Amino acid sequence: MSVITERLTRTDAPFRGDQVGSFLRPKALKKARKAFAEGNIALEELRKVEDNEIDKLVNKQVEVGLKAITDGEFRRSWWHLDFLEGLIGIDGYVPEHGYFFEGVETEKYDVRNTGKVAFNPNHPFFEHFTYLKEAVGDRAIPKATIPSPNQLLHQGIRDEAVYPTIEAFCEDVQQAYRETIQEFYRLGCRYLQIDDCFWGVLCYDKVVEDISEQELTYLKELSAKNVQSILKDKPADLVITTHICRGNYASTYAGSGAYEPVAKELFGQTNYDGYFLEYDTERSGGFEPLRFYKGDGQIVLGLVTSKTGELEAKEDIKARIQEAAKYVPLEQLCLSTQCGFASTEEGNHLTEEEQWQKVKLVLEVAEEVWGK
Template identity: 35%
Template sequence: MSFKINPPHRAEHLGSLKRPQDLLKKRGEFDAKECTAEELRAVEDEAIRAIVQMQREAGIKTITDGEFRRHMFFDGVFDNMNGMKYIPEAPLQIFKDYVPDTSAFKKLAFKNAPTYLCESKLSRTQPFYVSQFEALKALTTPEEHSRIKITICAPEWYHLRHGEYAYPKSVYANDDEYFADVALAYQQEIQALYAAGCRHIQFDDPLLAYFCAESMIAGMQDAGLDPDAVLDTYIRAYNNCLKGRPTDMVVGLHLCRGNFKDGMHFSEGGYDRIAIKLFQQINVDGYYLEYDTPRAGTFEPLKYLPKNKFLVLGLVSSKLPELEDREVLKRKVHDAATVIASGEEKRTVEEALNQICISPQCGFASHSEGNNVSEDDVKRKLTLCVQTAKELWADA
């Protein structure tokens, strides 16, 4: 059994961590033009030093900066892409009702919302995440550099939520033309990250999980769209984004159903509807899957997982402070391994268990405000993942 992470880091986390109050305060001052970028950067650096130390103390091997330099988890790509225009108060009619999170926000009586729309040919004229990687390298030891993970935005982020409004037909004739330029930008960024020393990236993509939700499927069909064809377009986009990527760079794909403040989620539905395409057609090395509540469905879709990919089970909630039972977590991991072993590609339960890791179901702060967990809760949850992993795997 060969993995890009050899062996996989058995206890993972999903990137975003609880932001301290002094960082939130300083970012508010920066947004209000009450401090300089240098002053904000100094506070970010101090907060990241502390959160890196917390990861070390919890026993987490994969290191991230907690996404402390971002407001939202999807920041980085389209806000830096040449050809995209920031719309501070976009009319709600350009947000598609069939997308679960936009539908939820409309029900909250939002009148308009900020977004980005394509206005001309897209191109990467500046780095997306390289500076964040370099800054984290400067705050970690040389021994940790190969274990730094950078989380990145899903390539279809604005396309799904805006549909026909995503780009002008005078700029791109069709979706494949649009995504060809998006993919080229991602290819360039991945190569630049690799040149800087990055060996581990993770796409954060709640949108793919929306294709598990019957509400979106029905809504797309009502709008005259073929959901399966749209999903196929996104799979082609992913594979084109990853074309030519270095063979020793680990690429993971994280799916969840929403991780907004106060534990708000946006969709429900198991992975059954997309499992074959998700596991067998997208050219990533592994998957980080939400599995902390019944809304994610059963482990049954895991029977389609190939032998050469790893799976990170998100069994620990990042939305609630209550600590999960370690014995229950171990039992769930064994249950998942049993399903994988009995799948299309037969393998022993031990072999299937070797493909699995454990993590929280999502990040602890997908947006700046975060969820109702404290910094201490975060450390306890990550420590729980590490302790559980050590009891499950000898190489943890």
């Protein structure tokens, strides 16, 4: 594929070559977090290490040419639980089992509803974003990442004594998210990514086979309503994207299945500015479900895997971009890895050097396809 004309150059998020958010935790950070967990260092000392490693990560992202910069999720243990338990009415706890991925079980930790859900003005993620924004300065755009409200739809989270109906639960969750988004905006956030595994779950082959069509339809409508509600009244200059994930733990995955079962609702009934989609393996199916997307935002193709260090061939990536362009115009396509490199602090099985080679590959292919 030849370089495209300048009209396809993007200066707004999501960018032609973008990123999902998390990066491998450096050894110094892992050592400090372990020492803190064991009571050997104070929180202030851990924060100093986190700050130092985030500063280095920000500089590295700018150096390689990323236009959207994250803190790598360096202050989190989990991509989602750390944020969710920061909401009022949601608490962390240790269940009997962790999450089950292909051939592995995660650490035992989850969240549950313990009271009325509400916005937390003192949520630690606000302080985290403020630090990131200052570290980035005017060199690029600081990007915040949080889990979708749909993550709270998983079975067993809602306290039925507090919320007799799922609809009442969702109303309070939606309000908490709307206020959270407004606070991020007040702090200067102009690029927010909402990560969502629930849409991924609803298109797993096993789930589609096991639940009734009526239940699947209900869950899709509920998920779309959550999204519609939290995007309502968002500031015009705030870009909000989503990342649809199929599980990313220590280079394993949670499920397989094409986007077809959820495509009509996901692409037709939500109004994100961009959709980061996993397309690194055949587990995600083909690009045909993209025919349902009629919006004016961007489809970010996750064609480069973050699970292994082996580099994809540029020509193969370009050929797949051409294939996707049969369903979505090329000017509405972007490129990224399929997921972050460390959705949990354990990280995927590749080296930091291999991680950066993956990022550079994304940026190089994007420039060759769409222009600098």
